[in-house]
Amino acid sequence: xxxxxxxxxxxxxxxxxxxxxxxDHISLEIPDGQFxxxxxxxxxxxxxxxxxxxxxxxxTTGHVYWNGQDVHEKGFDRxxxxxxxxxxxxxxxxxxxEADVLSDVEFGPKNLGLSEAECKxxxxxxxxxxxxxxxxxxxxxxxxxxxxQRRAAIAGVLAMHPSILILDEPTAGLxxxxxxxxxxxxxxxxxxxxxxxxxxxxxxxxxxxxxxxxLVMNAGKIMMDDTPEKVFSRYKELEAIGLSAPQVVYxxxxxxxxxxxxxxxxxxxxxxxxxxxxxxxxxxx
Amino acid sequence: MFDGITLGxxxxxxxxxxxxxxxxxxxxxxxxxxxxxxxxxxxxxxxAFLFLATMIALSHVPLRFVVRGMKAILIILLITVAFNVFxxxxxxxxxxGVLKVTKEGLVFAARMAVRLxxxxxxxxxxxxxTTPNQLTDGLESLMGPLKKIHVPVHEISMMxxxxxxxxxxxxxxxxxxxxxxxxxxxxxxxxxxxQKIRSxxxxxxxxxxxAFRRANxxxxxxxxxxxxxxxxxxxxKPLIYKGRDIFGYGVVAAFFAACIVLRVVGL
Numbered sequence: 001x002x003x004x005x006x007x008x009x010x011x012x013x014x015x016x017x018x019x020x021x022x023x024d025h026i027s028l029e030i031p032d033g034q035f036x037x038x039x040x041x042x043x044x045x046x047x048x049x050x051x052x053x054x055x056x057x058x059x060t061t062g063h064v065y066w067n068g069q070d071v072h073e074k075g076f077d078r079x080x081x082x083x084x085x086x087x088x089x090x091x092x093x094x095x096x097x098e099a100d101v102l103s104d105v106e107f108g109p110k111n112l113g114l115s116e117a118e119c120k121x122x123x124x125x126x127x128x129x130x131x132x133x134x135x136x137x138x139x140x141x142x143x144x145x146x147x148x149q150r151r152a153a154i155a156g157v158l159a160m161h162p163s164i165l166i167l168d169e170p171t172a173g174l175x176x177x178x179x180x181x182x183x184x185x186x187x188x189x190x191x192x193x194x195x196x197x198x199x200x201x202x203x204x205x206x207x208x209x210x211x212x213x214x215l216v217m218n219a220g221k222i223m224m225d226d227t228p229e230k231v232f233s234r235y236k237e238l239e240a241i242g243l244s245a246p247q248v249v250y251x252x253x254x255x256x257x258x259x260x261x262x263x264x265x266x267x268x269x270x271x272x273x274x275x276x277x278x279x280x281x282x283x284x285x
Numbered sequence: 286m287f288d289g290i291t292l293g294x295x296x297x298x299x300x301x302x303x304x305x306x307x308x309x310x311x312x313x314x315x316x317x318x319x320x321x322x323x324x325x326x327x328x329x330x331x332x333a334f335l336f337l338a339t340m341i342a343l344s345h346v347p348l349r350f351v352v353r354g355m356k357a358i359l360i361i362l363l364i365t366v367a368f369n370v371f372x373x374x375x376x377x378x379x380x381x382g383v384l385k386v387t388k389e390g391l392v393f394a395a396r397m398a399v400r401l402x403x404x405x406x407x408x409x410x411x412x413x414x415t416t417p418n419q420l421t422d423g424l425e426s427l428m429g430p431l432k433k434i435h436v437p438v439h440e441i442s443m444m445x446x447x448x449x450x451x452x453x454x455x456x457x458x459x460x461x462x463x464x465x466x467x468x469x470x471x472x473x474x475x476x477x478x479x480q481k482i483r484s485x486x487x488x489x490x491x492x493x494x495x496a497f498r499r500a501n502x503x504x505x506x507x508x509x510x511x512x513x514x515x516x517x518x519x520x521x522k523p524l525i526y527k528g529r530d531i532f533g534y535g536v537v538a539a540f541f542a543a544c545i546v547l548r549v550v551g552l
Contacts, residue, residue: 056464079470087468095465097490107487111470142494156469 001067001163003030003053003085008062010048010220022048023059024220030164030198035190037207037228038200040217041242046200047090049217050166053198054078054085083112086162090169092153096141101127101152104141108160119159126159127152129189131181147178151185158189165189166198171206183210208232208246208267216243229265248272294354294409295416300345302414306524307423309533314411316537320544321400321407328552329544330399336540337403337410346413354409355402362401369394417449426524439515447503455496462491 010023022045030036030053040046051057052064055071055078064071066081089095098104105123114122127137130151136144141152150170158165167186171179183199187210190197201207207214207228214231216224218241224231231238235245235253244250252264252272262279266272302310321333341351355362375389415423425442432438463473466487473488475481 051464054468056467079472082468082470089461089465089468092465094495095462095469095487095491097487107466107471108469111472160470 001032001084003164004065004068005029005052006063006065008052008059008064010045010052010057011060021220023052025062026220026222027062028215028222028225030196032163032196033194034196034213035187035211036196036198037211037214038198038217039202039204039207039214039243041202044217044241045220046202046217047168050087050168050198050200053164053166054082054087056082056087079111083108083160084162085164086157086160086166088154088157088165088167088170090172091150092157092170093141093146093149095156096149096153099140100138101132101141101144102137104152105155105159108156112160122159122161123155126155129158129192130155130185147174147181150174150182154182154185162195164196164198166200168200169202170199171201171203179206186210202243204232204238204244205246216241228267232267233265294350294412296344296346296350296413298345300343300414301529302340302344302410304529305414305533306526306530307415307419308427308524308526309530309537310411310415311420311423311427313533313537314408316541317407318404320541321403323544323548325548326552329547330396330403332540332543332547333403337407340410341406344410344414346410350413351406351409354405358401358405362398365401366394366398369397418446421446421449422520422522422524437515439518443515451496451499454499455492458495459488459492462488462495 005026005028007025007027008023009021009025012020012022024045026049038046038050048057052059055064058072066084069076071078071081096104098107102120102123105126106119109119109122124137127134132148132151132155136148136152141149144152154167154170165186170182170186174182183206186197186199189195199207199211211228214224214226214228215222216231216238223237223241224234232245232249235249238245246267248266248269248271249264252262252266252275255262255276256264260276260279261282262275266275317333317336324330324333341348344351370386370390371384373387373390373393375387377385377387378391379386412420421442424445425438428436428438428442463471467473471484471487472480473484475484
């Protein structure tokens, strides 16, 4: 199960004065089991890019291969692809429509032509994965809180049993607590279900502690494709394109500049605390 | 999905016609349409053609955009012409079974076609050079006297501008919801009628909810800014006649008068 993107470009409003190169010659591979953070400023082409991955948009030039097959070849079943490459859009709660949460989550499996029993089984399983308590399952999705609605909507994609799950800004509009809940849930899903995750965000702090590979997009191009440590060590370049490294990176850099011999490739607050404590008393001012 | 659709058909550029007050353009277009039905002779039609050609030249809009509006009425035009050619009684030129082509029919059909074409292109020139917002502003101002007989002119024009403003937003929203449901395996391309209808539910329910939510937000935002209808309301861009607008009215009046004269003289 692998997704290969081969030199794709995408042009909006082709042939008019407003023509925009949303994607500019992107090539990369998404192998199994990675947790990928896709980061970029608003308008960098992230959302366009992820719609290429499940065949919702066709590239202007270039190809997308799923297990070696071109997804825009005639006869390729793109609906099957959309089950394997699950895409959770921004504000996914805006897609809810059924009378109760369970039926809404069953919508995806039903479209795959599964039996009623199987649909229900998958829906129940997906709702458990997103930690939505059973008491909400037969409620109207519109009676749920914003965070609960979002989890129900993510369950709706998860119930299709994707092997790659793409989440486009899943924390947009949530408070810090809701944000952590969603991100921890995503990490839990990756570990339990052994699926590949692509987490799209404009915030480095969101992806820093979860991703093991970070893609940085700018003006339709992939500018960096590396481990978080390597990407964040180039924080000056990130700033130039309107992004920033996680706040801990700045603190560690600052301490080092002021003479404390700490490591700077640190991504989480906990690691930072340990590192600083380990060097306690070494600073002579 | 909706890439080809542009609302209204405003063509963004800078031209003397774009700068003209929308009221002048509205009145001018009305006068032009009436004039088309006043003139009867070929000299009159030629004058109408000259007027239209000048306006198109002044609008700086490429000709292909101007004639694009014709596509929509092409079929109606052909049917009208065919009926007039074959069904007008008079001096028979050719006959083919029951179909008779008469001299009167040809003349009548040609006149009809010219009127229709000029009418459509004439109003296209107005919508191409005036934004929907300017149009509603112009209408509100022109309908101002109706307030005396308690017609809620301001409210009508406010509703028109809000509706126009929301069409592109709702189209974008439709596109987004469609994609989100397609990502869940929904099939919007099915040929079965029943399936097609059923596939609309996952699209329409979220779309209506979103429309209501937006309406609510907008009402709240308007109230927060103390909106209370048209009473005593001032404008950010008030419509004020300038020299060129007076000149525009003059040109329209001259054209209209010339048409009446031609009709009386019988040209």
